[in-house]
Amino acid sequence: MRPFQFHTPNTFEEAFEMATSKTAYLAGGTNQVDLMKKHIATPENVINLKNVSTNTIETTNDGIRLGAGSTNNEVANHPQILQHYPLVSKAILAGASPQIRNMATTGGNLLQRTRCPYFYDTALPCNKRDPGSGCSALKGNQRMSAIIGYSSKCVAVHPSDFCVALVALDAEVETTQSDGTSKTTTFEDFHRLPGENPEKDTNLPENALITSVFVPKNAFGNNIAYVKIRERDSYAFALVSVAAALEIRNGTIEVARLASGGVAHKPWRWKNAENYLKNKSATLENFEAAAKLVLSETEPLAHNSFKTGLLEGAIITALSQAADNTLETKW
Numbered sequence: 001m002r003p004f005q006f007h008t009p010n011t012f013e014e015a016f017e018m019a020t021s022k023t024a025y026l027a028g029g030t031n032q033v034d035l036m037k038k039h040i041a042t043p044e045n046v047i048n049l050k051n052v053s054t055n056t057i058e059t060t061n062d063g064i065r066l067g068a069g070s071t072n073n074e075v076a077n078h079p080q081i082l083q084h085y086p087l088v089s090k091a092i093l094a095g096a097s098p099q100i101r102n103m104a105t106t107g108g109n110l111l112q113r114t115r116c117p118y119f120y121d122t123a124l125p126c127n128k129r130d131p132g133s134g135c136s137a138l139k140g141n142q143r144m145s146a147i148i149g150y151s152s153k154c155v156a157v158h159p160s161d162f163c164v165a166l167v168a169l170d171a172e173v174e175t176t177q178s179d180g181t182s183k184t185t186t187f188e189d190f191h192r193l194p195g196e197n198p199e200k201d202t203n204l205p206e207n208a209l210i211t212s213v214f215v216p217k218n219a220f221g222n223n224i225a226y227v228k229i230r231e232r233d234s235y236a237f238a239l240v241s242v243a244a245a246l247e248i249r250n251g252t253i254e255v256a257r258l259a260s261g262g263v264a265h266k267p268w269r270w271k272n273a274e275n276y277l278k279n280k281s282a283t284l285e286n287f288e289a290a291a292k293l294v295l296s297e298t299e300p301l302a303h304n305s306f307k308t309g310l311l312e313g314a315i316i317t318a319l320s321q322a323a324d325n326t327l328e329t330k331w
């Protein structure tokens with residue numbers, strides 16, 4: 001690791017004052033430290049957010065606010081989350097390990113970098129790590145890559161599980177800028193597609209920090225599910241994952257939310273399938289049709305068409321589990 005200055009400010013103002021053009025912010029460090037050890041991030045100035053970001057989890061009239069410094073385990077095991085936002089808990093607990101979740105924070109989870117293997121191999125070109133150098137995944141193996149929303153510059157996927165639940169629940173990201181102003185961004189607009197600039201993962205402005213994530217109240221109750229398919233049962237990122245949430249009255253779906261991880265450069269909402277399910281009965285046939293609709297939107301690459309089969313099964317399973325019905329699935 002290269003030498004760097006280390007600062008632990010006590011306020012956002014102090015943090016912004018200490019920032020330079022070569023600053024990296026540090027929260028739990030579970031991704032940032034790896035990036036520095038592998039020389040993918042080479043900051044001269046590291047600003048520890050420990051005393052700045054709050055870990056407060058606060059219930060409001062409209063929802064719940066998760067301080068950027070709350071750890072993944074604090075969120076996943078919070079009584080209000082377990083009771084009213086179980087999808088958030090299930091998605092977080094599907095990721096990493098208890099030890100990592102004790103360190104990893106809400107803010108850091110949103111901003112963790114892709115797990116594309118070429119991004120971590122500094123001997124090979126990567127437009128995300130070194131803009132303009134080329135995309136090794138496109139010329140190499142795209143097994144873990146995107147099946148929708150990619151560009152000729154980058155086919156990487158966003159690795160988070162937590163974020164898949166947050167996009168499904170229409171969460172918002174609250175940020176503070178160096179001029180002291182605050183901004184709220186819808187979760188869907190927070191992460192971005194690679195386009196011509198894959199080095200940018202999000203629309204977070206320069207000189208801004210995440211202060212909290214707000215999850216609005218919902219009426220899904222326990223009609224939720226998170227299904228994650230991965231190479232092995234722990235310490236593995238999703239090949240594909242699905243968050244499903246349903247509002248069902250008398251067997252009819254009034255609201256459906258469906259989102260996926262492991263498929264795109266950002267947590268992905270399947271809006272056409274959600275619209276299709278609205279006012280339909282919660283039946284296996286309708287879930288299969290919704291999954292087919294999703295598949296018709298995907299464009300797998302040379303080495304990852306297997307992901308579509310996994311995704312189809314994960315969607316049908318997640319919707320069936322969310323409906324909490326006794327439908328027999330063939331998956």
Ligand SMILES: Cc1cc2nc3c(=O)[nH]c(=O)nc-3n(C[C@H](O)[C@H](O)[C@H](O)COP(=O)(O)OP(=O)(O)OC[C@H]3O[C@@H](n4cnc5c(N)ncnc54)[C@H](O)[C@@H]3O)c2cc1C
Nearest residue numbers: 027028029030031032095096105107108109111160161210
């Ligand atoms: C072995 C392993 C397995 C894992 N498996 C999974 C998994 O299955 N699913 C999953 O979702 N995740 C998984 N993770 C990723 C883990 O969840 C993330 O590394 C973690 O959430 C990052 O949080 P952190 O607080 O440690 O962030 P850090 O590593 O400290 O920071 C990550 C990035 O966020 C920025 N940042 C942090 N807080 C703020 C803020 N408030 N404002 C602005 N920028 C900020 C930092 O500057 C940095 O760029 C795994 C990690 C490891 C090491």
Ligand code: SF4
Nearest residue numbers: 116126135154155156
């Ligand atoms: S897919 Fe993106 S992260 Fe992976 S090698 Fe290509 S440019 Fe880099």
